Amino acid sequence: MIALVLAMVWARRGQTLVVALLALFGVAAAVAAPAYLRAADRAVAAGQVGTATPNELSVAVRAYQKDARQDTPGAEPSGPNLERSGSALSGLPRFDYVYSMEFPAMGIEPTIAYASRFAYRQDVCDHLEMVSGRCLIGSSDIVLPEAVGQRLEIKAGDTIELSYAIRIIPRGGPAFYAENGRAQRLLVAGLYRVPDPGNVYWGSRGFFNAGSDLPAGANLPLFVTSATMHSTDRGAVDTGLDAFPQPGALAVDNLPAVREGLSEVQAGVTAFQGGVELHSQLPDLLARIDSGRDAGHRIVPVLAVALVLLACLTIFLAVGYGTEGRRPELAVVALRGARWGQRWWLATGENVVAILIGAILGCLAGQLLVNAFAAYRFPGVGADPGLESLRWAPVAAGAAVLTALLAERRQIATPVAELLRRAPAVPHSARAVAAELVVVALAAVAVVQLSSTPRGVGTFAAALVLLAGSLVAARLLLPLVTVLARRALSRGRLGVALAGLQLSRRPGAVRLFALLTAAVAVIGYAAAAVDVAAGGRSDQAVLGTGAPRVLQLGPTGRQNLLAAVRAVDPQGTFAMAAVKLPSDPGAPAVVAVDTTRLDMVAAWPSGGPTAPQVVKLLHPAAAPPVDVDGAQVEFDISAQFPLGKSVAVTAVLSPRDGGNDALAELGVLRNGRHTYAQNVDACVKGCTLNSLRIAGGQGTLDVSGVLTVHSINDVPSDVLNDPAPWRASEGGQIGAGAKGGLEIEVTSLNGLPDGMFVHPATAPYPLPVAVSGVTALPTVDNLDARATRVDVRTSLPVIPGAGSPAVLTDLDYADRLSTDGGATSGSMVWLNDQAPDDVVAALTTHGVTVTADLRASDVQKRLDEQGPAIALWFYVIVAALATALAAGALVLAASVDRNRRVEDLSALRSQGLTRSALRQATLWTYPVLVLAAVVAGLGVATLDWWLTGWALPLAGLDPPALPLASWPRLLTMLATALATTLLLAGAAVLAGRRTLRRIS
Incomplete structure (x- = not known):
């Protein structure tokens, strides 16, 4: 019996190959989904790490050591000492640790307004580029920034003296630095520049922050050796222990260990009982990786399930078509009295062998497909293949075998007389309708479940809606095609009528249309998801940033x-x-x-x-602004307030040619008319009056009175005499009909600790x-x-x-x-x-001062490396596989129908059927079916997107505050429809031409 089955396989090897390929696609889809999720997890982690800032990659422990000179001789140093006990914080696996110390120093800068940064950082010479001299070797060596050497005319080989400095903030004056330690003579070993200031090695200490308003290089560190640092007469020191990852340390498999290590570091910091701080944005990075992975694990299964169902539907169609082509053979087997088991084996063995071969190859093909795609899309990351990817392969293979058995069940149970009919009856059984209603009901339940949770049964909602919509569309096809075919026949259009009757009289045509509709629906849903997500990322990058490029300022x-x-x-x-x-x-x-x-x-x-x-x-x-010109600002003011009630006036002035606003504090007003002058250097080139602040003194908030501003420098008198262009805040009002100036009535300053304000009405x-x-x-x-x-x-x-x-x-x-x-x-x-x-x-x-430079293109790049964008590449694979399944089903249907159609059309040709009608009947049948399926499939995809598309986390699990697009662009869907039609119709035309060539 086995030899007979194998002989049947060889005799119909073309059909067997198609069934094996369809099984291969189904199992490959089941293998590709977990394999792709594995590759996507790795790509998400690598993408987030690759676009992370040094602050997000590093872990910084900071400790401020007190002045050791104040400790009792021989006693243990007070305060935390990271150099001595920092090993308690080294819990991060595969992280490198760098110890650093820093304090302010004086001796080379020509001012006391700022100090130099005297610093030690472990292995610093490996990250410096010496432009002259050499790097650090001896205990008295120091290397200076190139900019400092050029500005102060210090070169390699010179000696300098530096001493520890402290910052002093006097009352009422600017801060300055003073020496607080013995000067130390140092040899300038060389001048350096930093080839990569953004290297994670530099951590978050801010050694090379841009935007300083100090002279060139004054904010950059002067590096010394550890021995130099310890031999310096110094006071309090800022110390740090920075950890940054080695290559691969933040690979997806290492993340649990990194989280555990972070917990150990936090416990170590807590054990110091104060004086030590932990600074890190690494937890935020890990959270983004988890969010991206979670989004991917919710996006990928949606169409993976749909693709497996589509593959099962394709196998059902293929096996059903093949079995229909073997109806006379099955009838002969039944007439010869074959036992029930023999009939099952002879009917199913050929397809089971093909499915098993396809399943075995599908396991390999699914992983190879993901490997190839990952190598193209995620270079340097890899797919990390493993046996875990095969966990759904047996399920898919079993579903394929079960589908094949179900497809053949009807033909095996059909009476011999029915098997011998050349035109089998088209089934309209209530059982088939009931089965389709069950699928529709399951789809409805899944959609309802999806509204409460996107997991569980909700994961299958999109796939079930696609399947249910396709079955309903196919159920409506047959009556419509029959009506159109009869109408064409009555009008004498024989070619169109024969093409329509071919579909309406073939039981497999309904299933073929359902399959094509489902395949197009899968392709349309994938296109919608990819387009909506791409538009959302573009909106996040451009609209979220505000402009193509944004400079953030101090x-x-x-x-x-x-x-x-x-x-x-x-x-x-x-x-x-x-x-x-x-x-x-x-x-x-x-x-x-x-x-x-x-x-x-x-x-x-x-x-x-x-x-x-x-x-x-x-x-x-x-109205135009009120201009106040000149460095000397004079206000001529008359005041009338109760005795003992003091009121102070401050003018806010804005320089017209740039510069920060200046405050002209006129002081407490005196009753009567007086001139109040203030020197405002910012107004040398002219200012505009922003506002007048009128505030009560201590204990005088409950004050009322009147003040009149007669003149302000050379402000035209008509500006002050007219109350219309002035506006007062709560606590007062502009006097009506004031003469000789701007009259301001102060009613009460209660509840107004900042006082009341008067503005020129130069803004709406x-x-x-x-x-x-x-x-x-x-x-x-x-x-x-x-x-x-x-x-x-x-x-x-x-x-x-x-x-x-x-x-x-x-x-x-x-x-x-x-x-x-x-x-x-x-x-x-x-x-x-x-x-x-x-x-x-x-x-x-x-x-x-520019502190950051944010570009929309950089934001777009980061978004493209996040979980949703990476997961949606799987939908491209799904669309390709769905197209291949649909094309394979078309080729199989044409192959199975070819012999019977050749016989029928050849007979009609001999009876006078024209060549034109013959071409129409042969070439139009399946392309028209494809066109109808594309229209119906995109309609099903649109319905499915409306019902389930909102649940896809296309913008991540924490979407931005932007109204992102929820529907795909019409042009995208039309392009998808055109491409799908061309591919499937092309396959149908090629199959039809082969049939046409065989008709005599």
Whole structure:
């Protein structure tokens, strides 16, 4: 019997090969999913580590040792000593440790305003490039930064003297440094530069932080040996122990040990009982890796399950088609009285052998496919193949065998008379309909389950919806095709009618259409997921950043920021000033920008007002500012307040040509008319009056009275005489009809510890804003952290650089309404792609300090290395395998039908069927089926995406505050439909041409 089965396999080796290939695809899908997850885990970890900053990779332990000179001779040194007991903190596996010490020193800088950084760092010479001289050897060697040597004219071979220094902060004066130890003579062994300041070796100590306003190189360390450090007469010392990973230390398999090591380090720090601090962003990096892996493990199985079901459906179709082609053979076996077991073996043995061969090859093919793809997409990471990837292979193989048995069950149980019919009856059994209803019900249950949890049964929701939708579409096909075929026959279109009747009279045609629809639905769902995720990453990178490039600045005044940006880019073509305003947790983020440049620089969302429209709304015309010129600022003020009630006035002035705001403190007002003068150097080139602050003295908050500002330098008198262009805050009001100056009525300062404020009305009030994701917004915290009333002018889908909910407003107007005159820490400069290469240097020369340079392209790169993006590459594999399954099913169906169709069409040809009708009947049958399946499949994919697509963590498990796209682009879906149609229709046409050539 076995020999007979093998002979059958050889006789129909083409059909056996197709069944084996289909089984191969199904088992390969089951193997590829866990294998790809393994490769994806490794790629996620490697990608996060590769894009991490040194602070995220390193673990820094800091200890501030007290002045050892104050200890009793012979006693144990007080305070923690990392050099002596740091081994208690070395619990991280495969991490290198670097010990360092640092203190301020004096002796070579020509000022006492700052000190040099006298530092020791273990193995420092391995990470320095000597531009002259040599590196450290002896106990009196020192190496200086190249910039320091050039600026101070110190060269290799010179001797210098340095001594320990302490910082002194006198009351009412600037801080300075003073010597506090014996000077030590040192030999300048060489001058160095650092080839890679971003190397993780340097840790988080900030040896080479950019943006210092000190002279060239003054913020860089002077390195010495450990012996030099210990022989120096010194006081308190900042010590540190930095750990950074060796290559492969943060590979995915090592992460549990790293977490355990972090816990040991934390326990060691706690054991010191104070004086030691642990600084590390490594836990955040590990959390991102876990989040990415978790997202991948939720994304990959969704279509992996769908692909396995599709493979089973394909095998069911293939076996069913093959068995239908063998109906006369099975009838002969039954007529000869073969026993039931023999009939089963003869009917199923051929397909079981093919499936087993395909399953064995599929185990190998699935892993090789992942290996090849990982080598292409994740070079240097590897797929790390293992037996664990085969854990679902037996399940897939068993499902394939069971599917084959189910497909053959009906033919084996069919009576002999029915088997001998040339045109078998098309089944319309209630059993088939009931089975399809069960699948639909399971899909509905899975969708409901998905709404509560994305795991468990919810994982199968997308696959079940795809299968159910395809079965329903196929169930509707047969009546429609029959009607169209009869209509074509009545109109004399024989070719079209024969093609339609071929589908309507073949029982396997319905299953073939279901399979093609399911395959197209899988491809469409994969395309939708990839497109939506790609659009989301692009939005995160560009809209989330705010512009193609964002420079983050150190604290600076708002008008200084505006002046610097406008000086660097006077035409407003590539740079825009921006500030992120402080806001309470949970409150909408507020971004203030120079809206006059908004349409040229900022990334702008679609689906809302255009940038020029928003500019007109947020930057209406306003009164000109009040100019105060000259370094000597004089105020002529009349005051009338009750005796014993003191009131002080402070003017906030903003330099027009750049520079931080200045405060002119006029002091306590005296009753009567007096002149109050203050020297403000920042106003030499002219200032604008930002606000007047009127505050009560100690115990005088409950005060009322009137003051009149008669003149301010050369401010025109009509500006002060007209109360209209002035605005007062709570606690007072602008007097009506004042004569000879600006009359300010102070009503009460109770509950106003900062006093009341008077502004020139040079900005619209309430402050115009645009919002996103905010329904009601009466006020926002302005730049001075005071609540400012706002006027919501428009709504946007998202605020660039802030997301949603968020608020956008004009920076200049927001500053004019603020009262503090202080520097802002959230300052930024947004740049577009036209920004010149020297923009950072140009901004630095105009008084701002760049602390970070963030590019949207870098953000995009980091997002592309995260779990969701990596996991979605598996969907590309799924789409390719689904296309191969569908094409294989088409080829198999055409092969099985070929002999019967050749006989039928040859007979019709001999009876006068035209060549044109013959070509239509032969070549149009399956391409038309493909076209219908593409339309139905994309409809099923769209329905499935609506029901389940929202559950895919395409933006990670903690999505950003951005309204990311939830639907794929129409162009993407049309391109997918066109490509799928061309591939499948091409396979169908090739199979049809082979049939056509055999018809005489």
